Amino acid sequence: MKAKWFPIILTALSLVLLLSACGGNNANNKTNNAGSEAASTPEATDASEAAKFPRTIKDANGEVTIKEQPKKIAVVHWGYIDSLLLFNVDSVGLALPFTEKQSVLHSDEYKPYVDKVKDIQIVGENTQVNMEKLLAYAPDLILAGNAINKDIAADLTKIAPTVMIDEQQTDVWSDWPSLVTKFGEILGQEDVAEQYVSKFKADLASAKEKLANLDGSVAFVQVRENEVWLQGTNYTKQYYEGMGLKAPASDTMTEGEKISLEGLSALDPDYLFLGYFNYSDKTIPAATAQWENSEVWKKLKAVTNNHVYGINGELALGYGPIGNSYGVKAVLEALQK
Numbered sequence: 001m002k003a004k005w006f007p008i009i010l011t012a013l014s015l016v017l018l019l020s021a022c023g024g025n026n027a028n029n030k031t032n033n034a035g036s037e038a039a040s041t042p043e044a045t046d047a048s049e050a051a052k053f054p055r056t057i058k059d060a061n062g063e064v065t066i067k068e069q070p071k072k073i074a075v076v077h078w079g080y081i082d083s084l085l086l087f088n089v090d091s092v093g094l095a096l097p098f099t100e101k102q103s104v105l106h107s108d109e110y111k112p113y114v115d116k117v118k119d120i121q122i123v124g125e126n127t128q129v130n131m132e133k134l135l136a137y138a139p140d141l142i143l144a145g146n147a148i149n150k151d152i153a154a155d156l157t158k159i160a161p162t163v164m165i166d167e168q169q170t171d172v173w174s175d176w177p178s179l180v181t182k183f184g185e186i187l188g189q190e191d192v193a194e195q196y197v198s199k200f201k202a203d204l205a206s207a208k209e210k211l212a213n214l215d216g217s218v219a220f221v222q223v224r225e226n227e228v229w230l231q232g233t234n235y236t237k238q239y240y241e242g243m244g245l246k247a248p249a250s251d252t253m254t255e256g257e258k259i260s261l262e263g264l265s266a267l268d269p270d271y272l273f274l275g276y277f278n279y280s281d282k283t284i285p286a287a288t289a290q291w292e293n294s295e296v297w298k299k300l301k302a303v304t305n306n307h308v309y310g311i312n313g314e315l316a317l318g319y320g321p322i323g324n325s326y327g328v329k330a331v332l333e334a335l336q337k
Contacts, residue, residue: 052188060146060166069188072119074139076129076156077148077165079172082320083179084143085113086196087189092117093137095124097314102281104314109326135159143186145172173235173319177201180321200325204242207332214335216270217248219302221259222313223276223286230263231275231317232256238324239331261291265300271335272302275313309334 054067074093075084081094096103100122104110114120123134129152134142142162149156149164156162163186165179172179177197184193220231220239232255233240233247240247247253248267257263264272278284291297302308311334316327 055185055188057163057186060164064161064163066141066161066163066186068140070139070141072137072139072141073187074123074134074137074142074160075144076124076134076142076152077145077172078124078127079148079319080143080145080165080179080183082318082322083172083176083183085110085117086180086321087183087187087192089117089187091119091121093121093123093134093139095127095129096122097127099125102277102284102314104280104312104318104323107280107312107315109312109315109322113322131155141186143183174237176319176321176324196321200321200328203325203328204238207328208242208244210332211243211245211335214245216246216301217267218245218271218273218335219248219264219267219269220273220275220317221264221288222317223274223278223288225278225285226287228259228264228287230256230259230267235319236317238328243328243331245331261294261296265296268301270301270305271307272300272309273316273331273334274308274310275317276310277313279310279312279314 053069054065056063056065072091072093073084073089074095075081076095078095078097081096084092084094094105096105105114105120121133121137123137124130127148129149131152134156139160142156142160144153144156144162144164145167146153146164147167153162153164165182170178170182177200180193180197181190184190218239220236222229222231230252233253234255239245248269250267252259252263259267274288276286278286297303300308309330311330312326315323316330318324
């Protein structure tokens with residue numbers, strides 16, 4: 001009986017082993033294929049990025065052709081820093097509005113953007129470009145403004161291909177989304193620009209809805225070392241138009257002006273935001289410090305009702321996307337308390 005069934009059992013066992021081996025080979029093939037596909041993804045991405053260049057960009061002087069994806073980008077317009085850091089770039093050279101020590105690059109709000117850049121070089125401070133440092137940085141591409149950088153425009157083009165942004169058509173002071181969109185076009189990262197602008201607009205709409213029942217006027221002032229500046233509605237549209245805040249009734253509110261304590265008392269806003277420019281460096285004095293012990297200050301409606309809020313003026317009262325995004329969040333949190 002055992003002898004009769006042995007060949008049949010042996011044949012069946014062989015068949016099982018054969019099928020198992022085939023299944024194992026198929027599984028190995030799938031694993032290897034999956035590994036190959038994963039490994040090829042970065043190459044495909046790189047190829048996609050490379051395919052976006054060369055590209056021709058219209059600027060204030062005509063057209064500029066960018067032959068290859070730039071690896072080192074210098075921004076010599078001090079108002080453009082925020083906008084560039086939104087994008088995926090490995091190396092940047094920056095001209096700053098203040099000194100490097102005072103720079104908002106060290107702030108918590110900038111940290112996520114700064115950390116993703118492998119190399120940051122400072123090529124200017126206090127709005128002045130240091131041409132020697134710029135030359136030493138050796139950028140592949142320079143981004144500049146035709147008004148701010150007009151005196152050095154010819155020198156810039158000798159260092160690297162330079163895109164001179166038309167500052168009347170693309171005005172960072174009142175419309176940074178248009179600049180971010182332009183940068184997306186220049187860098188071949190239109191999707192990054194669109195995503196950030198869309199999110200900012202959605203955040204504004206949400207904030208406006210949440211503050212719809214806020215009663216009273218709101219004023220913003222820049223607090224410098226020796227002077228205080230009232231922020232005009234033309235330059236703070238994100239708060240007045242975007243968030244629906246009400247400005248104090250005054251002819252000075254449109255453009256803003258240097259303001260004294262007596263001038264602030266005449267405005268007498270219900271809510272007051274002090275945009276400190278020593279927010280990151282307290283060794284620098286704040287002009288309002290000498291106001292706070294006076295009877296005029298104590299009688300302000302905002303002071304009496306505990307509606308005075310300190311914020312980072314360099315960010316919230318600046319002109320770029322990172323600063324404005326911080327400002328909208330900070331203002332909303334303060335006014336919801």
